[in-house]
Amino acid sequence: MLNSFSRPQAKRTQASGFVAKSIFATVTASCTLGAVGIELAAGQAEHKFRLIGQLPPADTFTGTESQLLADGVYLFGEDPEPEQVGKAYMVFEVRRGRLIGAFYMPSSSFDCVFGNAQSERLDVTIVNSYERTTYPYSVPLLDLHPIDSFSANDRRILSTCTETYQQQVWNQ
Known part of the structure; x- marks a missing residue:
C-alpha cells in the first residue's frame, strides 16, 4: 500500500524554479532512447515499494538543522504527473539517511545516484x-513535486541502481 505525500506549502521564486530545471537539464543531458534494466519479481515489488512518511511542513525548515528523510521509496518530478515525456524525474530509496536512486526522463536512459537524504534536500x-564518471550534486526537494504512484519503469530503474550500489552505500 502506498501512502500519499502532502506537498509542503513553499513559496517558489522564479530563481528557484530555474535552479530545479537547470539541475534536471544537466543531469538528463546525456539521455537517449531505450533504458535498460531488471524487473523486480512480483512479490519483491510490493514489499520494496511500501512508502512511509511525509515531507515535513515547509515552515519546519530552518536552514540550521537537518532532519533525515524517513526510510522508504520516493518519486519526485518536474511535473506533478508521472511519466510526462520531456520532464525529468527522480526515484530513490532511503535507508537510515542514505539513498540510492536515479534521475531519468520517460522513454530515455537514466543515471544512477547515491548519497545522503535530508528532509529538504x-x-x-x-x-x-x-562514461561512468561521477560528480556531486545537491537537489532541493522543495522545488520538485512528490508523486505517490510508481510505474513498472520506476521499479526497474530503481532495482538496477540498487543492485549496482547497495554494497557500496548500505553495506548489504
Missing part, C-alpha cells in the same frame, strides 16, 4: 550511465 553523487 538530497546530496548525491551522480554516475553518468555512459
Whole structure:
C-alpha cells in the first residue's frame, strides 16, 4: 500500500524554479532512447515499494538543522504527473539517511545516484550511465513535486541502481 505525500506549502521564486530545471537539464543531458534494466519479481515489488512518511511542513525548515528523510521509496518530478515525456524525474530509496536512486526522463536512459537524504534536500553523487564518471550534486526537494504512484519503469530503474550500489552505500 502506498501512502500519499502532502506537498509542503513553499513559496517558489522564479530563481528557484530555474535552479530545479537547470539541475534536471544537466543531469538528463546525456539521455537517449531505450533504458535498460531488471524487473523486480512480483512479490519483491510490493514489499520494496511500501512508502512511509511525509515531507515535513515547509515552515519546519530552518536552514540550521537537518532532519533525515524517513526510510522508504520516493518519486519526485518536474511535473506533478508521472511519466510526462520531456520532464525529468527522480526515484530513490532511503535507508537510515542514505539513498540510492536515479534521475531519468520517460522513454530515455537514466543515471544512477547515491548519497545522503535530508528532509529538504538530497546530496548525491551522480554516475553518468555512459562514461561512468561521477560528480556531486545537491537537489532541493522543495522545488520538485512528490508523486505517490510508481510505474513498472520506476521499479526497474530503481532495482538496477540498487543492485549496482547497495554494497557500496548500505553495506548489504
